[in-house]
Amino acid sequence: MIEVYHVSKQYLNNINVVNDVTFTVEKNQIYGLLGPNGAGKTTLMQMIATLLKPTSGTIMVCGMNTMDQAREIHRHIGFLTSEVRLDPYSTPNKLFDFFGKLYGLSSAKIRDKKAESFERFGIGPFTDKKIVELSTGMKQKISIAISLIHDPPVVIFDEPTNGLDILTAYQVTEYLRELGRSGHAVLLSTHIFSVAESLCDKMAVIIDGRIVAEGDIPEINAQAGAKSFEKSFLNLYKTHHKE
Ligand SMILES: Nc1ncnc2c1ncn2[C@@H]1O[C@H](COP(=O)(O)OP(=O)(O)OP(=O)(O)O)[C@@H](O)[C@H]1O
Ligand SMILES: [Mg+2]
Secondary structure, three states: OEEEEEEEEEOOOOOEEEEEEEEEEOOOEEEEEEOOOOOOHHHHHHHHOOOOOOOEEEEEEOOEEOOOOHHHHHHHEEEEOOOOOOOOOOOHHHHHHHHHHHOOOOHHHHHHHHHHHHHHHOOHHHOOOOHHHOOHHHHHHHHHHHHOOOOOOEEEEEOOOOOOOHHHHHHHHHHHHHHHHOOOEEEEEEOOHHHHHHHOOEEEEEEOOEEEEEEOHHHHHHHHOOOOHHHHHHHHHHHHOOO
16 A cells, blocks of 8 residues: 655755665555664655655555645545644644544544544543643644544554653554554554564664665564564664764
8 A cells, every 4th residue: 555666865965865765565564664863764754645755766655656646645644743743722622623624524523533532542631621731642642643533544653652651652552553453554663673573564674764674573683684673673784874
């Protein structure tokens, strides 16, 4: 459902921050992008979500090209990024209504989605509180619920558990696991090994904009010549990172 072919991205300085990246994410698959700070994960995800244009290469989402079907693609993806900020003076209740209407959902559908997500993420007691008064974890859970309000088949989450405590991170990873089992294609980025290891069916290790290893954990360990995933990552980093 996500197809990325030979995609590169340069910002103004002629450096490929994403460099000839090719991979696909299938239905019922959770695919992880694992890479250090500055590896190009967010840039890559923003291109898949049609918010940035690749310098070269092709990206297809649900069979549609990101270069000419951006509007339609938006209906098919749920995108979560740390750059998205909720209006601090709005409330969860109002934000749900706003985004629900933006996606053209009926009032009944918005009401059902609200009830379902508020229940799942324990948002209920905070429904009418201002965003500015909520904790990081609660804001993150609201962002996640809103990003999926239109039931998209493709889920793209950039560092979904960043800044969350263990319990909240667990709720989020369990939710992603469920999405991965129920017909969705899930792409997530992380630099937390345990998240990658426990959640992802397949992973790409990205160093300096390039995929340097791809597969499940045993496959990546074999490619990196190491016994643990952490050691594999360090080996790959030493081999591929250019100063
Ligand atoms: N708008 C921009 N203009 C110029 N360079 C940028 C821009 N956005 C990102 N970069 C550079 O592109 C590279 C990749 O950044 P990106 O944010 O995609 O990495 P990342 O893997 O998401 O990192 P992190 O783990 O820190 O979130 C970095 O070197 C960054 O400085
Ligand atoms: Mg990033």
